[in-house]
Amino acid sequence: MPLHFELVTPARLVLSEPVYMVNVPGTEGEFGVLEGHAPFTSTIKDGVIRVWRSAGAAPEEIPVKGGFAEVSASGLTVLAEHVG
Amino acid sequence: MASLKELKGRINSVKSTQKITKAKQMVAAAKLRKAQAAAEAARPYAQRLAQVVGSLASRVTPSASSPKLLAGTGKTQVHLLVVANSDRGLCGAFNANIVKAAKLKAAELTADGKTVLFYLVGRKGRAPIRRDYPQAILGQFDTTQVREPGFAEAEAIAGELLALFDAGRFDIAHLFYGKFKSALVQEPTVQQIVPVPTPTVAISDGAVVEYEPDEETILAELLPRYLRTQLFGALLENLASEQGASMTAMDNATRNAGELIKKLTIQYNRSRQAAITTELIEIIAGAEAL
Numbered sequence: 164m165p166l167h168f169e170l171v172t173p174a175r176l177v178l179s180e181p182v183y184m185v186n187v188p189g190t191e192g193e194f195g196v197l198e199g200h201a202p203f204t205s206t207i208k209d210g211v212i213r214v215w216r217s218a219g220a221a222p223e224e225i226p227v228k229g230g231f232a233e234v235s236a237s238g239l240t241v242l243a244e245h246v247g
Numbered sequence: 248m249a250s251l252k253e254l255k256g257r258i259n260s261v262k263s264t265q266k267i268t269k270a271k272q273m274v275a276a277a278k279l280r281k282a283q284a285a286a287e288a289a290r291p292y293a294q295r296l297a298q299v300v301g302s303l304a305s306r307v308t309p310s311a312s313s314p315k316l317l318a319g320t321g322k323t324q325v326h327l328l329v330v331a332n333s334d335r336g337l338c339g340a341f342n343a344n345i346v347k348a349a350k351l352k353a354a355e356l357t358a359d360g361k362t363v364l365f366y367l368v369g370r371k372g373r374a375p376i377r378r379d380y381p382q383a384i385l386g387q388f389d390t391t392q393v394r395e396p397g398f399a400e401a402e403a404i405a406g407e408l409l410a411l412f413d414a415g416r417f418d419i420a421h422l423f424y425g426k427f428k429s430a431l432v433q434e435p436t437v438q439q440i441v442p443v444p445t446p447t448v449a450i451s452d453g454a455v456v457e458y459e460p461d462e463e464t465i466l467a468e469l470l471p472r473y474l475r476t477q478l479f480g481a482l483l484e485n486l487a488s489e490q491g492a493s494m495t496a497m498d499n500a501t502r503n504a505g506e507l508i509k510k511l512t513i514q515y516n517r518s519r520q521a522a523i524t525t526e527l528i529e530i531i532a533g534a535e536a537l
Contacts, residue, residue: 171295173398173479175288191459204299205459206468231469233299235456242295244398244472 167238186213203234265504272497279490316470319442327417332372333489339496342371348435401479424481425488433488
């Protein structure tokens with residue numbers, strides 16, 4: 164079961180797809196989110212989100228600024244003011 | 248009766264006006280589609296953020312320590328009216344309607360004994376508001392330099408508003424803009440933006456959500472962001488509304504010009520015919536006299 168990952172900016176929905184794992188630079192430390200993560204909400208410091216599309220694949224790096232992450236039963240949603 | 252030459256001149260001038268209004272109508276139609284798509288693309292972010300802020304705000308009990316943006320300053324004396332207009336004209340009563348709504352609210356607040364201040368976005372609202380409230384304009388934001396107001400502008404406006412709020416220059420802020428209903432209908436809308444009205448969202452599941460850092464810290468960080476998003480949304484709505492209004496207004500103008508041309512052409516032909524008839528009568532009368 165993959166994790167559903169959404170990356171949203173004020174202007175558009177950047178990404179919405181199933182991935183294996185996402186590594187998010189939270190304000191109080193980086194955290195990785197896999198499928199089935201407990202509900203969790205955190206602010207993000209400006210940095211790089213790493214997205215693994217499948218286990219063992221090289222991660223894709225997405226720089227974000229002014230972000231906010233929410234993990235719920237439906238997946239991980241990152242709201243960022245600036246992407247890229 | 249105007250002379251033939253004068254009539255011809257008028258017909259030509261109306262024709263060139265019609266060309267302009269027709270071109271503007273087509274430009275507005277093309278831009279409208281783009282503006283609508285932009286407004287739609289911005290919706291997911293706004294919805295999610297409203298959800299999160301709503302569920303956070305429902306957890307935090309208002310206290311002395313809760314963020315001022317949520318709880319307010321405790322006073323309701325000074326009201327700031329943020330009026331978002333467009334930069335360009337040729338869009339019918341669009342700007343006039345927004346300004347009218349703002350002035351109505353201002354009169355209402357003044358009658359209640361409140362102090363009213365203005366913050367103006369866009370060029371077209373400046374003159375009419377300055378005329379009535381020359382002393383009350385706290386600031387203005389110029390969007391003439393950018394082709395389309397985007398998130399960067401919303402950020403800048405929100406930054407200025409927050410600085411003014413932190414400096415204690417106002418207690419409550421309302422935002423005025425044209426809400427886009429359809430290409431034919433744009434509704435001048437008033438919306439309170441400071442203190443942030445809590446979005447009412449039903450909390451979907453009863454699951455225990457962990458917060459990092461704690462709820463209040465997150466909320467304090469998200470509220471300015473929520474304000475930015477609302478301003479951004481308003482700017483996009485305004486842009487779409489402006490194009491919609493422009494399209495309708497220019498369509499009307501083109502049609503009116505067409506009617507006017509028809510009328511003038513008939514008048515022109517009639518006077519030409521009359522002139523010819525008079526000439527003929529003169530010639531025939533002259534020939535008979537011989």
